[in-house]
Amino acid sequence: MKIVILGDLLGRTGREAALKAIPQLRETLKLDFLAVNGENASHGFGLAPDMAEALFAAGADAITLGNHAWDRREIIPYIAQEKRLIRPLNFPPGTPGSGASVVTARDGRRVLVAQLMGRLFMDPLDCPFQATEGLLGRQRLGNGLDAVLLDFHAEATSEKMAFGHAFDGRASVIFGTHTHVPTADHQVLPNGTGYVTDLGMCGDYDSVIGMGKEPAMARFIRKMPGERLAPAEGEATVCGVFVETDDKGLALRVEPVRLGGRLRPEMPKV
Ligand SMILES: [Fe+2]
Numbered sequence: 001m002k003i004v005i006l007g008d009l010l011g012r013t014g015r016e017a018a019l020k021a022i023p024q025l026r027e028t029l030k031l032d033f034l035a036v037n038g039e040n041a042s043h044g045f046g047l048a049p050d051m052a053e054a055l056f057a058a059g060a061d062a063i064t065l066g067n068h069a070w071d072r073r074e075i076i077p078y079i080a081q082e083k084r085l086i087r088p089l090n091f092p093p094g095t096p097g098s099g100a101s102v103v104t105a106r107d108g109r110r111v112l113v114a115q116l117m118g119r120l121f122m123d124p125l126d127c128p129f130q131a132t133e134g135l136l137g138r139q140r141l142g143n144g145l146d147a148v149l150l151d152f153h154a155e156a157t158s159e160k161m162a163f164g165h166a167f168d169g170r171a172s173v174i175f176g177t178h179t180h181v182p183t184a185d186h187q188v189l190p191n192g193t194g195y196v197t198d199l200g201m202c203g204d205y206d207s208v209i210g211m212g213k214e215p216a217m218a219r220f221i222r223k224m225p226g227e228r229l230a231p232a233e234g235e236a237t238v239c240g241v242f243v244e245t246d247d248k249g250l251a252l253r254v255e256p257v258r259l260g261g262r263l264r265p266e267m268p269k270v
């Protein structure tokens with residue numbers, strides 16, 4: 001399968017760039033499946049149901065969230081009836097929505113999409129490694145699943161790489177989100193799982209991880225409360241990875257996708 005996953009959409013500029021890029025990427029790269037992270041789509045905080053609808057209509061097959069999952073409360077009733085929208089699996093038992101869903105691609109193939117949240121420098125949560133062991137014990141690549149996509153939403157690169165290796169060979173691709181800066185370590189791990197530590201955000205890179213740079217700098221320099229953070233609104237760079245899988249659902253290649261805005265463009269050849 002040919003799959004693209006785009007990183008955290010940051011505010012209006014990120015959302016609009018992604019809405020424009022999704023149909024183009026589907027066409028140019030002959031994609032079978034496309035997923036995006038939507039936790040910062042609404043002015044940097046959360047995702048509103050109409051924004052999710054627009055992303056599905058543009059051609060996203062699945063949307064993952066993260067620590068900002070509930071910032072727009074309207075998403076709570078919506079997520080209960082939309083299984084293509086996925087929040088962290090290791091949220092407390094009884095949390096609305098699902099942390100893992102089997103999503104049907106346009107050609108009928110079955111793709112398991114799950115999100116786990118890391119615990120270093122993050123809210124305390126149940127163990128993401130144990131939660132993933134449980135999930136992949138019940139649902140196996142090849143056994144009715146054509147691809148397995150794991151979004152590891154975490155702050156620390158060490159925890160992200162450890163997670164990648166822990167499930168190498170049992171997922172098609174494991175990708176990091178949350179830190180909003182694309183890493184250059186995209187690779188196929190030894191047992192065949194595609195991996196990247198962070199996809200990077202879809203947002204304005206003349207910013208501090210997507211937010212306006214002046215108030216963000218002031219927080220560090222002055223150590224005093226200041227102006228509220230708001231998304232930087234210059235042209236967004238759409239960032240993500242392209243993964244091609246074999247008939248076992250393991251990765252043949254992982255390559256960066258970047259277009260628009262300030263970062264150097266990257267587009268895989270198909
Ligand atoms: Fe984020």
Ligand SMILES: [Fe+2]
Pocket residue numbers: 039066067068153177178
């Ligand atoms: Fe996050």
